[in-house]
Amino acid sequence: MKFLRIHKKAFSGPYLFGLAIMALSFSLYGFFLVGLENLQTAVQSWQKGIKLVCYLDPKLTEPQRQMVIDQLSSKLGAKEVRYLSPKEVKEDLMHQMGAFAEGLEVVEESFFPPSVEIAFGSPKSVQELESLAHLASQLNGVQEVLYGGPWLKKAFEVLNFFKKSLWALGVFLVGVSFFISASTLRLVFYQRKEEIEILRLVGATESFIKVPFLLEGVFQGLIGAALAVCIANLSVLYLHENLPPWLSLYLPQAKVLSLKSTAILLGLGMCSGLLGGAIACIGSDSL
């Protein structure tokens, strides 16, 4: 195991500088990853709670209204159907608007149409919601159907954009980290030029000389990525504390980097460190 040693002078200035730069660049990636995970959680929680709101014709009699509600419940496979009278619609709206609801107090209750809120047992995709909304709008007595479909669609588009950007950023940052690692390890090689020369003279093989440098590269990448994971997680916890209340509804709990994302970051760190070390080793033959 002596063969797999790390040099005694491993943590020299250039090495620590490289480590800090790697930690910063991986932190950027960590922010993206943790941001994506939180966005995904928010969209999923929104998607889970999404409801179809059917505004009914105010002229419907009580039996007619009940018939429409029954039809909606059976045809759409609803888990829960809740009828809201014009008064309840007004109260709900005022509750949602919070401090901005003062102006609504003067509006007559009859201005608000009676409506039915339909909740589903399982999260629905945008396409499913679209077809259910279409089905509901075909029923007699239903004037308008509203649902968060277009917004959900936009949220998914943003999510997909984030995912693609993450790949591009990942490739870029691995490249940057690899370059940093190679450069700092090259400097470390120069710093230990004499030591390497002595090792060669006493009969050390190239692998005996270079494996520690590769390990130092891997270690540098691993520590850099681990620091990045900590920075990203601490940042998300801090930001969550300061989220506006309306956003907190969708993100009741801050989500730190998942095990999978942490493993990806650490893996990328180790790989870029290893590649950097390998490149530095190739360039060291002339020393």
Add this chain to the structure above:
Amino acid sequence: MVQLFGVTKIYPGGIRALEDVSLRVEKGEFVFITGPSGAGKTTLLKLMILAERPDRGEILIEGVNITRLPSSKIPHLRRKVGFVFQDFKLLNDRTVFENVALPLEVMGYPSRKVKKRIEQALRLVGIEPRAFGLYPKQLSGGEQQRVAIARAIVSSPSLIIADEPTGNLDPQLTLEVMDLFEKINLAGTTVIVATHDPAIISRYRKRTLHLQKGRLVADEVP
């Protein structure tokens, strides 16, 4: 032990460091290589451990032609040769014991398993046990050179090559170090010492090869 046939070494810029040098050093011999600065002494020694490659000619060490030895085999050649330098070339962040353990470490021996062997080598060169845990900078020049010699002999090489080993030492320490090489030679190891100090050559009366401008101009056997 060592044979050179028409060896020429030309450095970039056309500088001829060695020109058509042929020589033969027998097993167990003690040989001085001398000549003025720039005569090619260091180049000649470097060629023997393939720190440089010759441009022409052949070099045989223990009957093996090393001239075209692949790079991957060079470490194995160097393990058979102990090298001592004027500037000691000790690792300053390792203790005396660790420095001497280095050749054994690169050969795959864990230093605690060869502790006795390292201590023997250090005692042979006159280093007291109290100094085993010290760092090179805590020792005098003479002691540092002794540690370097202990490092050169610890793996029991059949050949010791020393490049101006007394260049940084005062006359008293010079004699002590040269006595040490003589002692090592008497134990059967071939020793080649490059020096430009005529006092050493006249005192020890060994075979002496004279280099001048890269050419072997004399081979004196006392």
